[in-house]
Amino acid sequence: MKVVVIGGGAAGMAAASRIKRLQPKWDVTVFEASKYVSHAPCGIPFHVAGYVESLDDLCAYDVSFFIENRGIDVRIGSRVIEAGDGYVIVERKGEVEEHGWDYLLIATGTRPAALNVGCRELEGVMCVGSIEDSVYIKERAKKAKNVVIVGSGYLGIEMADAMLRLHKKVTVIEMGSHPLPEYDVEIGELLRRNMEKLVEFRSNEKVLEIEGKDKVERVVTDKGAYKADLVILCIGVEPNVELATQLGAKIGDSGAIWTDKYLRTSVDGVFAAGDCAETTNIVTGRKDWIPLAAPANKMGYVAGSNIAGVDIMYPGSLKSQLTSFLDLEIGKAGLSEKEAVKEGYDVVSATVISRARAKYIPDGKSITLKMVAESNGRVLGVQAAGVGVSKRIYGASALLYKSANVEDFFFTDFPFYPPKSPVWDPLVIAARNLFRKLGIN
């Protein structure tokens, strides 16, 4: 059997590896347009900030590992320019070549959304997309004085953090009312107050145009204009669905490639995985597009298994995420209140501010945690900011995965360790507060 994988990112390489493990005799070819495979764009802010020295380190493994250790035919610098029934046409160094397949996996990822100018269309306008972008941003940042970041989703936050570490003057422009606009105001405002200490944070402000002659000069919004010699666009990503469309594969309402539970597209023999594909939101049970790295890896594993004939269903994702701005950790699993309301749920919520440690271990730090539940008691989501956030988002992710209710959150025996947590965990206190609002106990 011949398998073609389009895209050598997390999903593509996880799938290829899995297929070769289950079916060592099959031909598995990966076409990757860039020079890198198993690249991790989530690492870009940390490369820019200087934690990561080499760009190669942003790849989980290098090409030779996959070729030599896993027997995968990896072709870098090879862009698939056409996909049809049983074939792809690949362009490499100006030459084109046709390649046949019995199974095709589309793992084409995303590209950053653009404004009136796109990434690197004007000198000094950058995106956080492919890992090569990291080099350009880093180089440009050296001489930049005024950095404007457009958008404050998690990438915008992390780029703002990185630019502060490089001692830049940073302006962040956000259309919504607070950073991380998917989060609720209780968490978003806390983050905003932290950011405003070091960053010019402009909320409820829409960028109209990026201006400049030979290089970027200013960012014009509906409220003003900001001098800029480096502009970083962090306004989201768009799924790369062109090849899927060409093949006649159905595109979901989200704009990403529709898949079933086995990550099959609507076209026979064609699978899709990773950031270009739709899956299920575990909390809502509905189709959703959740382009994040950990789900992408698992989708690759699942798609690879199914291609190789070992059927596994992919249950979907909780959109679990963690980020930080300097010392403030922020995380979320499941739905925020505003997302839940938008999905039509009748919700209650509780927000607790809790010491990060046992009362008797002085440190003055705290965690703010918000829990959102349906009126029947099922928990829909947890968000938090402060210290000790990651373990709460781990605990919440696990319980949300199992459709847990507020009693489950209350009674789960989370471990107590005085220097790291209070004896009544904030997850437990939030659940207990919801008992009252729900009329339980």
Next chain:
Amino acid sequence: MKVVVIGGGAAGMAAASRIKRLQPKWDVTVFEASKYVSHAPCGIPFHVAGYVESLDDLCAYDVSFFIENRGIDVRIGSRVIEAGDGYVIVERKGEVEEHGWDYLLIATGTRPAALNVGCRELEGVMCVGSIEDSVYIKERAKKAKNVVIVGSGYLGIEMADAMLRLHKKVTVIEMGSHPLPEYDVEIGELLRRNMEKLVEFRSNEKVLEIEGKDKVERVVTDKGAYKADLVILCIGVEPNVELATQLGAKIGDSGAIWTDKYLRTSVDGVFAAGDCAETTNIVTGRKDWIPLAAPANKMGYVAGSNIAGVDIMYPGSLKSQLTSFLDLEIGKAGLSEKEAVKEGYDVVSATVISRARAKYIPDGKSITLKMVAESNGRVLGVQAAGVGVSKRIYGASALLYKSANVEDFFFTDFPFYPPKSPVWDPLVIAARNLFRKLGIN
């Protein structure tokens, strides 16, 4: 209605608070033998190590808070010396008094197990029991040179850590083959190697006698003798069941007070909660005795609710725990392999050593995580040591609470954040390794 609570620790005060909230007009009296209520003995090692200044800080709240804010009649320095049908006899400053009850809650906690000499029976022999012990240990430690710690459960580990911070020469004597003897060897040996760098760790060695004339001089084992001017006994605790026995309440096989799902004892109108009471081990579904602070607080909440007429079942505990030795975090939820085998399970296990962060964030640190599952795929327990342990034990506790299997551990969408975790979480890798051993996928 008149409610008497014996013991003003975590369980007793949580129960009393809950009863007064639900039934503000009821008389709720708490008799506490020491001067402290809502005291937290788990904090003793941190008080000794110097993180916590005042002993009062080791109490969640002081007496006046419970009296004035919650309307609870708290009587400190009051020891219940007899309990009978509808009454208790209380001794305070040499005077005795009878006090009636309609409901009685026994929350008498534990006492440290002793050797040939008990706590403070010989000068320099100490226990970690009541929070007053902390003062004695701290005082004694000032002039001590050779400290011997008997036992290396989590208290032994934490006391060894505290003594190192006070620059003492520390010997730890453990009957089992490694510290934290309930853990499996993969984690226990890792901890042992860490401890041996700074502590004389003696394993498979049994203390026969503690010797000394006016004050402690040496600890004699089956393999040698160790000079000591401070001996700290950390060989476990025993439940205080004398009053329960006097009342005719059934004692469970574990030696702690038997309770049903509502935390009722076998005697009408008498409840038990906290470290003196048995509950259910959520993993095995069998009766177990799990004297830990977080479950004790919840048991108090549940017992208080049931006494006040709002029925809540207590599901039990997972024995979730976290501790640390210097920089090494250690944690466990559910059963170790040795515990699972002892319980009669047919088990498989996987141990993974994983980077603590994304591959590209260099720090050289790692986490060792072991997952134990039943042959049908249900996960029975997770243990880990290294960095980033607490979030994995949070995640594992949540999934164990929901009787999750290895697929659930694999597919739970744990959040990925490069500076804090690898994209394939060790919980996910361990579950994937178990797929193979279980013949899944």
